[in-house]
Amino acid sequence: GLENSPRTFKPVFKPIQPSTKDDIVLPEGFTYDVIAVYGDKINENGDTFGFNADFNAFLPIDGSSEHGLLWTNHEYCGELEYYVNGYDTLNADPANNRRTPAQIEKYLYALGGSVTEIKKVNGKWTLVADSQYGRRVTGLTRISLTGPAAGSSAMSGAKQVVGTFANCSGGITLWNTILSCEENYQDVVDDCKLPDASHYGWIVEVDPFDPKSTPKKHTALGRFSHENTAMVLADSGQLVIYMGDDANDQYVYKYVSKGKYNPNAGKNNSRLLEDGTLYVADFSKGKWLALDYERSEKLQTAKDENGQPLFTSQADVLVNCREASKALGGTPMDRPEDVEVHPIDRTIFISMTNNAKHGNFYGQIVRLLEKGNDHAGEEFTFEIFATGGPQSGFAAPDNLAFDSAGNLWVVTDISSGSMNSGIYESFGNNGVFFLPTSGQDKGHVAQFASAPVGAEMTGPWFTPDEKTLFLSVQHPGENLTVYDQPTSHWPKGGKQMPLPGVVAIRGF
Numbered sequence: 001g002l003e004n005s006p007r008t009f010k011p012v013f014k015p016i017q018p019s020t021k022d023d024i025v026l027p028e029g030f031t032y033d034v035i036a037v038y039g040d041k042i043n044e045n046g047d048t049f050g051f052n053a054d055f056n057a058f059l060p061i062d063g064s065s066e067h068g069l070l071w072t073n074h075e076y077c078g079e080l081e082y083y084v085n086g087y088d089t090l091n092a093d094p095a096n097n098r099r100t101p102a103q104i105e106k107y108l109y110a111l112g113g114s115v116t117e118i119k120k121v122n123g124k125w126t127l128v129a130d131s132q133y134g135r136r137v138t139g140l141t142r143i144s145l146t147g148p149a150a151g152s153s154a155m156s157g158a159k160q161v162v163g164t165f166a167n168c169s170g171g172i173t174l175w176n177t178i179l180s181c182e183e184n185y186q187d188v189v190d191d192c193k194l195p196d197a198s199h200y201g202w203i204v205e206v207d208p209f210d211p212k213s214t215p216k217k218h219t220a221l222g223r224f225s226h227e228n229t230a231m232v233l234a235d236s237g238q239l240v241i242y243m244g245d246d247a248n249d250q251y252v253y254k255y256v257s258k259g260k261y262n263p264n265a266g267k268n269n270s271r272l273l274e275d276g277t278l279y280v281a282d283f284s285k286g287k288w289l290a291l292d293y294e295r296s297e298k299l300q301t302a303k304d305e306n307g308q309p310l311f312t313s314q315a316d317v318l319v320n321c322r323e324a325s326k327a328l329g330g331t332p333m334d335r336p337e338d339v340e341v342h343p344i345d346r347t348i349f350i351s352m353t354n355n356a357k358h359g360n361f362y363g364q365i366v367r368l369l370e371k372g373n374d375h376a377g378e379e380f381t382f383e384i385f386a387t388g389g390p391q392s393g394f395a396a397p398d399n400l401a402f403d404s405a406g407n408l409w410v411v412t413d414i415s416s417g418s419m420n421s422g423i424y425e426s427f428g429n430n431g432v433f434f435l436p437t438s439g440q441d442k443g444h445v446a447q448f449a450s451a452p453v454g455a456e457m458t459g460p461w462f463t464p465d466e467k468t469l470f471l472s473v474q475h476p477g478e479n480l481t482v483y484d485q486p487t488s489h490w491p492k493g494g495k496q497m498p499l500p501g502v503v504a505i506r507g508f
């Protein structure tokens, strides 16, 4: 959570060994409940839980750690689309997309996010299937645009768009709403033959406590393959959001609101996400470079290969953030994924998953230190905090979560095509790792969990009492699946087909 919590959390567990078992393997004394899998009913209308679960955020009801709303992102269908649209789509010629309109509708409905109401009953986490809060936000939901690019010519005058998808990771706001991040939207745009890609690649704000609210895409936060958000309040009172663009040689960003946070204004603070400065990181000089058309001669004079101006307005800069960052001299990074702010010293931790192009196969976790700990400032230093590899025991760090004592919980994302073979063989399936940031074990990982075959554990999130850790099981059986003989049977076992979903880990 963003609020201060007591620093009493001392997880005690005997680390597990890397595993290739088709289950969630946990240390002795820990267990898991399956909360929801694809297709589960989440409200009275019969809406159902989406596909390939990713980011989770738990928002307590009446401060409870045993009853609340869970937001879950649904990222993509990919080759597992046959769960959504049947086996016929597997035989479709990808170059000649043969999905019917009904199949496209099911595909888009499976993506976006779910609000579920969950509670502990007799010690076990369960889904409230007829919840009044249960809601789907999907690739078909109407979403309004805010900020400089809304209604601009860069977006063909659009003030609202249809749908959100490719929702990877995200974050929460200080006013208890969700920020869900659109990452690899181009795959979905292509699969579903959607007309305007500029409508996607944004950050979407959803209010889970108001099922009738219209979600908002905040264009001031820029458009790229958004992985996540990490919100922190600067000493000045301005809101700061750190963000990664998960692709080889893309950038780290931060947004600084123009106005100041007002703790009494509740959801009206959302307006702070409509007007502010977006920065890209220059790691070589330790500078945040403002992606501000009015302030930057570089942006005003940047030309394409035909000698035409690349940008004519701030809206152009926001819609084409990657080009603007390149023109300004931002530092291309090795797939910046999750970013989290340390709850005690407020330094910034960033996963660099890997970048095979540079021979960086195992990734790192970078720690960024703002000058004078001023999150709204324009200068920083950094260090490599931890490095993946066979010696350190983890590879391809992705989502991060801090506990209240400042320990990192790191999930890994070795792609399902590389897992358990070649240079990744010793790591087994993807996992969850415990990484202290202080004390004698600082920088040394201990493995806490191992994922089912082909899967990635995503979206780690603790309840406020830190007795439950939520995690998604994304794409079990991916890439390794032979249709009639799946290599994963999680979670039902036997000869059942695998299903992506969300679990609650207990035993802390």
Ligand code: FEO
Pocket: 075, 168, 169, 183, 227, 246, 337
């Ligand atoms: Fe969707 Fe960056 O992982």
Ligand code: CA
Pocket: 168, 169, 227, 337, 398, 399, 458
């Ligand atoms: Ca991710």
Ligand code: CA
Pocket: 169, 228, 338, 339, 340, 399, 400, 401
């Ligand atoms: Ca995170």
Ligand code: CA
Pocket: 337, 353, 398, 413
């Ligand atoms: Ca990833």
